[in-house]
Amino acid sequence: MSLERPRPDQSYVTDDGVDYDAIEELLGEHVLGRETHINAEGFVIRPDEVQEVLFALRDQAGFDHLSVVTAQEYGDRYESIYHLKKYDDPTQELSVVVPTSKDNPVSQTAEPVYRTADWHEREAYDLVGIEYEGHPDPRRILLPETWQGHPLSLDYDQDRPQIVTLTEHANPIADDHYESESDTMFLNIGPHHPATHGVLHLKAVLDGEQVVDVDPDIGYLHRCEEQMAQQGTYRHQIMPYPDRWDYAPGGLMNEWGYARAAEDLADIEVPEYAQVIRTLGAELCRICSHMLALGTFCLDIYGDFTAIFMYAMRDREKVQSLLEDLTGSRMMFNYLRLGGVAWDLPEPREEFFEKTRDFLDDLPEATQEYHDLITSNEIFQIRTIDTGVLEPEVAKQYGATGPVARASGIDYDLRRDDPYGYYPELDWDVATDDGCDNYARLLVRMQEVEQSAKIIEQCIDVLESWPEEDREIQSNVPRTLRPEADTEIYRAVEAAKGELGIYIRADGTDKPARFKIRSPCFSNLHTLPEMSEGEYIADLIASLGSLDIILGEVDR
Amino acid sequence: MSDTPPETITGSTDPMTETREARMGGVDNRFNSRLREAFGSSPFILTKFDQFMNWCRGSSMFMLQFGIACCSLEMMHTYAVKHDLDRFGSGVPRASPRQADTIIIPGTIVSKFAPRMKRVYDQMAEPKFVVNMGSCAISGGPFQEGYNVIKGAEEVIPVDIHVPGCPPRPEALVYGVVKLQERIAEGESSPVTVKPYELEQFNDLEQDELVNKLASQINEDDLVMRYNWADSP
Ligand code: SF4
Numbered sequence: 004m005s006l007e008r009p010r011p012d013q014s015y016v017t018d019d020g021v022d023y024d025a026i027e028e029l030l031g032e033h034v035l036g037r038e039t040h041i042n043a044e045g046f047v048i049r050p051d052e053v054q055e056v057l058f059a060l061r062d063q064a065g066f067d068h069l070s071v072v073t074a075q076e077y078g079d080r081y082e083s084i085y086h087l088k089k090y091d092d093p094t095q096e097l098s099v100v101v102p103t104s105k106d107n108p109v110s111q112t113a114e115p116v117y118r119t120a121d122w123h124e125r126e127a128y129d130l131v132g133i134e135y136e137g138h139p140d141p142r143r144i145l146l147p148e149t150w151q152g153h154p155l156s157l158d159y160d161q162d163r164p165q166i167v168t169l170t171e172h173a174n175p176i177a178d179d180h181y182e183s184e185s186d187t188m189f190l191n192i193g194p195h196h197p198a199t200h201g202v203l204h205l206k207a208v209l210d211g212e213q214v215v216d217v218d219p220d221i222g223y224l225h226r227c228e229e230q231m232a233q234q235g236t237y238r239h240q241i242m243p244y245p246d247r248w249d250y251a252p253g254g255l256m257n258e259w260g261y262a263r264a265a266e267d268l269a270d271i272e273v274p275e276y277a278q279v280i281r282t283l284g285a286e287l288c289r290i291c292s293h294m295l296a297l298g299t300f301c302l303d304i305y306g307d308f309t310a311i312f313m314y315a316m317r318d319r320e321k322v323q324s325l326l327e328d329l330t331g332s333r334m335m336f337n338y339l340r341l342g343g344v345a346w347d348l349p350e351p352r353e354e355f356f357e358k359t360r361d362f363l364d365d366l367p368e369a370t371q372e373y374h375d376l377i378t379s380n381e382i383f384q385i386r387t388i389d390t391g392v393l394e395p396e397v398a399k400q401y402g403a404t405g406p407v408a409r410a411s412g413i414d415y416d417l418r419r420d421d422p423y424g425y426y427p428e429l430d431w432d433v434a435t436d437d438g439c440d441n442y443a444r445l446l447v448r449m450q451e452v453e454q455s456a457k458i459i460e461q462c463i464d465v466l467e468s469w470p471e472e473d474r475e476i477q478s479n480v481p482r483t484l485r486p487e488a489d490t491e492i493y494r495a496v497e498a499a500k501g502e503l504g505i506y507i508r509a510d511g512t513d514k515p516a517r518f519k520i521r522s523p524c525f526s527n528l529h530t531l532p533e534m535s536e537g538e539y540i541a542d543l544i545a546s547l548g549s550l551d552i553i554l555g556e557v558d559r
Numbered sequence: 560m561s562d563t564p565p566e567t568i569t570g571s572t573d574p575m576t577e578t579r580e581a582r583m584g585g586v587d588n589r590f591n592s593r594l595r596e597a598f599g600s601s602p603f604i605l606t607k608f609d610q611f612m613n614w615c616r617g618s619s620m621f622m623l624q625f626g627i628a629c630c631s632l633e634m635m636h637t638y639a640v641k642h643d644l645d646r647f648g649s650g651v652p653r654a655s656p657r658q659a660d661t662i663i664i665p666g667t668i669v670s671k672f673a674p675r676m677k678r679v680y681d682q683m684a685e686p687k688f689v690v691n692m693g694s695c696a697i698s699g700g701p702f703q704e705g706y707n708v709i710k711g712a713e714e715v716i717p718v719d720i721h722v723p724g725c726p727p728r729p730e731a732l733v734y735g736v737v738k739l740q741e742r743i744a745e746g747e748s749s750p751v752t753v754k755p756y757e758l759e760q761f762n763d764l765e766q767d768e769l770v771n772k773l774a775s776q777i778n779e780d781d782l783v784m785r786y787n788w789a790d791s792p
Binding site for chain 2: 145146147150154159161165167194195196197200201202222223224225226227230231234243244246247250251252295312313316317319320323333334335554555
């Protein structure tokens, strides 16, 4: 079965995962101390030795995936946490904890080791206020350049007026960052532009029709999701927000991301029956989300508003109506609860099963239709094959996950590699492709739709034969959750766009002290310059479409 | 079989008669619009030009293709199959603000985007109308307490219709748009002058280099917005 894979043999690994003692030996005197997070061990190191440590971990211990950088402020210090994983086996995790002092919050940048740290550290600077020495581009990333203060730091005063000008979000006293005397043209794409899938701003420098430089400017939808989560109580108040990160709708998958982290943090069991329902719902969301990707991608590439876009919308409507039957809402489900789901399948159950089966029965025909219209279309092929090439090594450097990584031949899917829910019991395959180009990314999504359909079908069968007296939808969860102080966890699920991770630090109250979201779109979007520099501007648009970003998740 | 079509087809005048009858009234009065009723017996109608223009405006609206956040997904569904806003004469999204006369604000507006949205609004030709879609555009919605979130589109541009919901269902948006059309046709919604901004009240800010530089750049055409969570409604 595809779900099993021989583990590559490496040193620093024992039978039950990473051999932390050997790693401590490897790092030698760099290690100042060890912390135990629920998901992995954390090694505390000095702020000026970050690169040395990370190079050792990457090159010798094989940690080639920097999931996310979490920055936070404590009463007496700042802290950046580098959450490391392996693409080959994401259950092997490790955290590198870098404390810095209050009066001089400067830490060495990790950008030379992992390219993806570039944006993550900019975000850490923007929201928390840690500075990274040697960072190639130390600007704000989400908030306007003129913003005063760092909103997630402890002493931030939210009532302080802020000024935002229209002319430039750039800092007006900083130097212009493009040369003025050259033949290139500077082109703004967005933030209001049909091809940017929302409010993304691309600062592109063109030489003729070729892209010399492109700098995604994000933050036009920065809705303070992390602040919102930090203000909410674990049990009920946080759950509505994940729906709004990836609203494609990836709702249930995102909710699962939060649920998984919080359940592991507070040690809550989820009944198996609820896991099946979750799996079913999440896969429906995945289909819905990939349909959107498909429809808008074709809209971008050859302006096909009439056929493919409408067909994709038609299929989305079907899924949304199924999801509405299940959860009560078309998009913003708020259906998962810590320890289970909100309610059982809709009555009469047979009707729901039948409706779902009808949809699945129609799906192969619909997929065939898409293949006829899209993948075998010559114009489409010319536009997408060999454009926007993303080599696997580059993709890993940027922390790309999800269909973007899988289309570059990286066999990485958390549903299989870091199993959760009911996935391990089911029979399905991980779709990958070696094409590395825009075409491959579309193909992978279309295959994933088929695989999701397969999963849903099996879930329906399981649910149908589930004994009636055993339908437990929620386990017993205390009314107020107060996870122990100073427990920390990072947990991820495979959302439609890739690895969606949540870091939570509890402080003994009923609200998280730090809630950090690892958004797959954020890292995926970071690969855009790599894919499009030197290519034609039209291919830039195609590449952007093939990344399938949702700005709500990029900006959070 | 012969090549000539049967007599029943060539000789029949039925289709023509039916169409004519349908147009003149009679059996099928699908085509009887108000205008046709008015034309009915005489070739003249008497109306005020304003009224006529309002009716025209309300009957054919061009939406701006403008997506912000989650609500824009439901907006796309409103345009697309099943809900098909075009049935009501307002379903052709235009990509350029110059060609549009209605803007739907489908999502959360944050500090960085508000000035851009204002600019897009300014670029639309008069008369223009605004539909607020979803609680975010109405009041900041679930994100109202965020440090970066504008408490509703009305802080930035004038709004004609609010469609509440998070997100509103496509049916709700259709209802909102049709209501707007009705109001326009009846002359109840008219172009509004943009409310003036709170301009440079820099006094309570630390007068550092950045603030001074910004203050010196302000002129009437340039938008400077001031966000103050404490004073916001
Ligand atoms: S109102 Fe709700 S659905 Fe609409 S943009 Fe705001 S959060 Fe999203």
